[in-house]
Amino acid sequence: MGCAALNRTHPGGSVGSTHHHDGAAEADQPANAGGTVFVGPTTHGLSTRFWSGSRLAVSTGHTKHCPASRVSTHRRRSSRRSARSDRADSAHHHRRRINQTRRRPHPHHTDCLSTATVHYDDPAPPIASAALAGLLLDTDTINALMNSGELAVDPKHTTTKLFTDTTDHPACGGVLVNASKQVYDGSGWVAAQTQALRDNTTRQHVVYESVISYPSACTVTKMVAQEAHSWQRCNGRSITTTATSYPAQTWFVATVDNHDGMLTALMNQEGARGWACQHALTARNNIVIDIEVCGADITHQATAIAKKVAQNVH
Known part of the structure; x- marks a missing residue:
């Protein structure tokens, strides 16, 4: 038929007729530190400490007894409070991580920011x-x-x-x-x-x-x-x-x-x-x-x- 697409021209003189063509706690403080310490029986003048509220009681040289049931109850309460705190911290950090990810530019996209939560595991160059x-x-x-x-x-x-x-x-x-x-x-x-x-x-x-x-x-x-x-x-x-x-x-x-x-x-x-x-x-x-x-x-x-x-x- 011989019909032409758009005529093509590019710089340099060529003209055509086709087409337009990328927790570890510190050694001297238990992990749930920050609570009351209930002191159990001491041995050889050393105190046994149980952490659970907001105060610390330490006995050295004398024996003080804390009923086992009381200690057990405080341990359970402390454990539940600690678990709730850990979950809250985890959720808080998760939200921060998502918000930071939304604002983080692609390693090779230096002139724009992502508007969605996208994780770049191995961005292509x-x-x-x-x-x-x-x-x-x-x-x-x-x-x-x-x-x-x-x-x-x-x-x-x-x-x-x-x-x-x-x-x-x-x-x-x-x-x-x-x-x-x-x-x-x-x-x-x-x-x-x-x-x-x-x-x-x-x-x-x-x-x-x-x-x-x-x-x-x-x-x-x-x-x-x-x-x-x-x-x-x-x-x-x-x-x-x-x-x-x-x-x-x-x-x-x-x-x-x-x-x-x-x-x-x-x-x-x-x-x-x-x-x-x-x-x-x-x-x-x-x-x-x-x-x-x-x-x-x-x-x-x-x-x-x-x-x-x-x-x-x-």
Whole structure:
């Protein structure tokens, strides 16, 4: 058919016509100290002490007798008071620990605080920029997910740069164009890697899989949340996109959804006989996973690819 997805342009001169494309008590004081001491029979001038109230009575040199039943009763009372005190202390410290946990930032999230009780047993370190290419799916996996056998890497649009396509509704964010410079600039991104694939024979599918790194998982979370808000602005609207040396294209944003941390949008190109694109955006650790696929039979392929890429991010 030869329908183009959005025209793609990135800094450096590459231009394309496909697609907009992380108790031990002290030795001299019993554990329940702080109570009355009842003195039992002494032996060799040494006193026997029983702790139980708020005073201490010690006898040395003379024998004083304390009835066994009285001693036993005081011991039981002391034990019950001690147990209640221990439970109260335990509950108090538990509440303090929870409150401190709620305010404790993730070791790698230095610019935001957690609003829920989350325990970080072994937080993953941020993904290095040099590792981005290894997160992307290989050709065989992409072909399987796209139900195609002809997709191959398009070197012209496989890049570490962001695409310079623009739209007439910048407030809608990157709903139409993945890895868009217009969207990511100013968000604090560190590095990007895009792999483009297409089937040059039948020209039925185009895939752009992009991963963009940030300093921390917190900044990634903020970016995706902002995009979710922006995409919704254009749900059910038409957007026109332009790219250098290519005519403008108009797209209708048919469906925007945000489910289980996966932001998706389905768009149809105006006058292109059913040519459509699905855009999926999600986050893992300090990585934004930004996938867009186009073709004549597009449903949820971008979502499937994004989930697979997410499995590579630890």
